Amino acid sequence: MKRNAPTLHDVAKAAGVSTATVSKFLNGAQRFSPAVEATINSVVAQIGYRSNELARSMITGETKTIGVAILDINNPHFTAVVKGANRVAIDAGYTLLFVDTEENQKRELQLLDTLSRRVDGLIISSRMSETDIKTVIDFGKPLVFFGQLETAKLVSICSAGQQGGYMLAQHLVNQGCKNIVYLGFSKSRWDRDRIAGVGECLESHGLSLKAYDAQAPFASEGERLCSLIMLGKDHPDAVICYNDLLAIGFMKEAQSLGFKIPHDVAVAGFDNVPYAEYVSPSLTSVNLQSEGMGELAMKKMLDLLAGRPTEEYTVLDPQLVLRESTSGRKRHA
Amino acid sequence: MKRNAPTLHDVAKAAGVSTATVSKFLNGAQRFSPAVEATINSVVAQIGYRSNELARSMITGETKTIGVAILDINNPHFTAVVKGANRVAIDAGYTLLFVDTEENQKRELQLLDTLSRRVDGLIISSRMSETDIKTVIDFGKPLVFFGQLETAKLVSICSAGQQGGYMLAQHLVNQGCKNIVYLGFSKSRWDRDRIAGVGECLESHGLSLKAYDAQAPFASEGERLCSLIMLGKDHPDAVICYNDLLAIGFMKEAQSLGFKIPHDVAVAGFDNVPYAEYVSPSLTSVNLQSEGMGELAMKKMLDLLAGRPTEEYTVLDPQLVLRESTSGRKRHA
DNA sequence: GTGAAAGCGCTAACAT
DNA sequence: ATGTTAGCGCTTTCAC
Numbered sequence: 001m002k003r004n005a006p007t008l009h010d011v012a013k014a015a016g017v018s019t020a021t022v023s024k025f026l027n028g029a030q031r032f033s034p035a036v037e038a039t040i041n042s043v044v045a046q047i048g049y050r051s052n053e054l055a056r057s058m059i060t061g062e063t064k065t066i067g068v069a070i071l072d073i074n075n076p077h078f079t080a081v082v083k084g085a086n087r088v089a090i091d092a093g094y095t096l097l098f099v100d101t102e103e104n105q106k107r108e109l110q111l112l113d114t115l116s117r118r119v120d121g122l123i124i125s126s127r128m129s130e131t132d133i134k135t136v137i138d139f140g141k142p143l144v145f146f147g148q149l150e151t152a153k154l155v156s157i158c159s160a161g162q163q164g165g166y167m168l169a170q171h172l173v174n175q176g177c178k179n180i181v182y183l184g185f186s187k188s189r190w191d192r193d194r195i196a197g198v199g200e201c202l203e204s205h206g207l208s209l210k211a212y213d214a215q216a217p218f219a220s221e222g223e224r225l226c227s228l229i230m231l232g233k234d235h236p237d238a239v240i241c242y243n244d245l246l247a248i249g250f251m252k253e254a255q256s257l258g259f260k261i262p263h264d265v266a267v268a269g270f271d272n273v274p275y276a277e278y279v280s281p282s283l284t285s286v287n288l289q290s291e292g293m294g295e296l297a298m299k300k301m302l303d304l305l306a307g308r309p310t311e312e313y314t315v316l317d318p319q320l321v322l323r324e325s326t327s328g329r330k331r332h333a
Numbered sequence: 334m335k336r337n338a339p340t341l342h343d344v345a346k347a348a349g350v351s352t353a354t355v356s357k358f359l360n361g362a363q364r365f366s367p368a369v370e371a372t373i374n375s376v377v378a379q380i381g382y383r384s385n386e387l388a389r390s391m392i393t394g395e396t397k398t399i400g401v402a403i404l405d406i407n408n409p410h411f412t413a414v415v416k417g418a419n420r421v422a423i424d425a426g427y428t429l430l431f432v433d434t435e436e437n438q439k440r441e442l443q444l445l446d447t448l449s450r451r452v453d454g455l456i457i458s459s460r461m462s463e464t465d466i467k468t469v470i471d472f473g474k475p476l477v478f479f480g481q482l483e484t485a486k487l488v489s490i491c492s493a494g495q496q497g498g499y500m501l502a503q504h505l506v507n508q509g510c511k512n513i514v515y516l517g518f519s520k521s522r523w524d525r526d527r528i529a530g531v532g533e534c535l536e537s538h539g540l541s542l543k544a545y546d547a548q549a550p551f552a553s554e555g556e557r558l559c560s561l562i563m564l565g566k567d568h569p570d571a572v573i574c575y576n577d578l579l580a581i582g583f584m585k586e587a588q589s590l591g592f593k594i595p596h597d598v599a600v601a602g603f604d605n606v607p608y609a610e611y612v613s614p615s616l617t618s619v620n621l622q623s624e625g626m627g628e629l630a631m632k633k634m635l636d637l638l639a640g641r642p643t644e645e646y647t648v649l650d651p652q653l654v655l656r657e658s659t660s661g662r663k664r665h666a
Numbered sequence: 667g668t669g670a671a672a673g674c675g676c677t678a679a680c681a682t
Numbered sequence: 683a684t685g686t687t688a689g690c691g692c693t694t695t696c697a698c
């Protein structure tokens with residue numbers, strides 16, 4: 001364990017050449033005589049020289065690193081996004097650095113600030129205001145954002161939540177459901193789209209929609225709100241949740257309360273998290289292509305970095321994934 | 334969107350003072366006359382100056398950032414570790430940077446190398462060889478490792494997997510199970526401990542243990558291996574899985590095959606992931622304190638960074654979390 | 667209190 | 683093919 005790491009200078013001196021030579025050679029910017037190259041190589045190996053990336057980045061202005069800010073690393077939707085982005089980044093020779101912004105929403109801007117200085121670009125999922133987003137834009141780094149902004153104009157990606165909501169509602173109506181409620185999470189940027197789609201569909205069938213609002217998109221909130229939703233007079237025959245986590249919690253509690261799913265109440269969510277398949281009954285969900293969103297975000301980032309043109313606003317298609325919680329039939333293979 | 338960010342120099346010039354003054358003031362290293370301070374403040378606000386952390390870090394040698402390498406961000410165990418570490422880091426004024434090493438095990442060393450150059454310390458969860466770990470140690474950054482190493486001497490943390498295994502086995506024996514198998518994941522550093530604990534307990538009861546090995550610690554592997562385990566002659570009456578994910582997959586498939594859990598076969602796992610509570614039947618698990626591990630790792634890192642003494646090797650106590658998959662009774666509140 | 671000047675470790679013209 | 687020389691933006695003695 002070295003205390004003072006060897007510098008380019010040390011290598012140059014030991015190899016009897018100039019720092020410029022060592023620098024160029026090590027960066028593959030230029031070839032040198034075999035003798036020189038060999039000497040440099042051996043010296044590097046000998047003294048265990050490793051370039052100081054900080055100094056290097058300072059000059060080149062490049063870190064070969066992309067920052068990804070996610071809301072909650074415990075949420076499978078976000079981890080899937082990260083997985084997708086990571087894969088693309090690695091293939092392109094970039095490293096992904098993540099920060100989890102949930103634990104400290106107050107410091108989110110500061111966190112992004114810190115992150116932005118260490119990376120070449122930022123991929124952000126956030127609930128912050130458009131004003132704050134403007135601040136982030138002013139950090140001056142290429143930016144890819146999840147979700148559509150009203151005022152700010154930037155590269156962004158989203159899933160067609162409205163269509164997803166419509167699909168889900170249509171499916172439930174087809175199953176004979178008449179009294180459908182939406183268990184939402186209004187703090188999220190996506191909530192509005194989803195409920196709008198559901199509402200639009202129901203309206204077209206002459207049905208009305210009642211909505212509840214969760215404080216957090218967690219299973220525990222689904223559990224908490226279940227009795228409120230199910231133990232009033234004429235309980236709903238279907239519940240569409242803002243996400244799968246809420247739905248999973250809701251299902252558990254509903255079953256504890258003695259309801260049969262989907263017989264007494266059908267339940268569905270959004271995100272198609274892996275666990276949707278493993279709960280009982282398995283959960284019908286709208287696949288929003290979480291991983292695909294991550295991949296796409298990273299691809300757009302690479303476009304931005306390379307100065308290639310990239311579509312400003314991309315919408316991914318949702319897909320209904322039918323399972324037992326709304327069908328009662330054997331789920332599709 | 335600024336192209337060239339303003340520098341300390343710009344601030345100094347605009348404020349009519351020297352760069353040294355601005356630097357010292359902004360870092361709170363020294364007080365100046367009210368007039369000067371006010372001018373600097375207003376100039377900074379005006380031109381939107383932000384310190385270049387790269388340049389700063391280059392000199393101070395500090396980044397106020399800790400790198401965390403995790404095996405798979407999709408695994409709830411690891412995300413919990415991250416959550417715990419993140420909380421402690423933020424409270425101490427540090428930022429956490431994560432990398433997911435799964436996608437590219439071949440490049441893991443390189444990834445850690447890249448990461449190590451940008452952070453003050455490294456917290457690592459890895460399956461790499463002790464030789465490779467030596468290389469990481471030579472990066473010269475403070476290091477906290479999850480898991481005990483045989484040769485390398487470094488600050489590390491682990492859960493008492495052996496005790497956890499013993500507890501689980503004892504519990505199943507108490508429930509009357511006689512034919513217990515272990516569905517392991519031998520590539521993991523923890524697998525050996527867990528099976529050892531299980532084996533030790535069974536041996537003390539004159540029972541033998543059969544073991545299977547998964548290729549990955551995922552639910553899909555649990556599903557895949559289920560028929561192999563359950564459809565031979567005299568199937569086991571209890572299956573202890575390396576982790577909850579395997580157990581969840583196994584349970585789903587076992588139920589598809591017509592087995593009742595825990596009546597026909599009891600199932601248990603390790604990690605106590607959030608979803609263990611939401612599957613049916615709910616899954617008995619050994620709580621390894623994932624979040625606590627993350628917190629502790631970060632605390633040790635802070636000790637290291639501050640030059641405080643810290644226990645070299647810490648073992649966290651496991652706790653059996655009893656649920657329906659092994660008890661048949663109503664689960665504990 | 668305030669500033670001049672010397673670097674941190676590296677890259678990038680521009681020589682030679 | 684190799685070296686010289688400026689910095690990058692910042693901190694930090696050490697003067698005044």
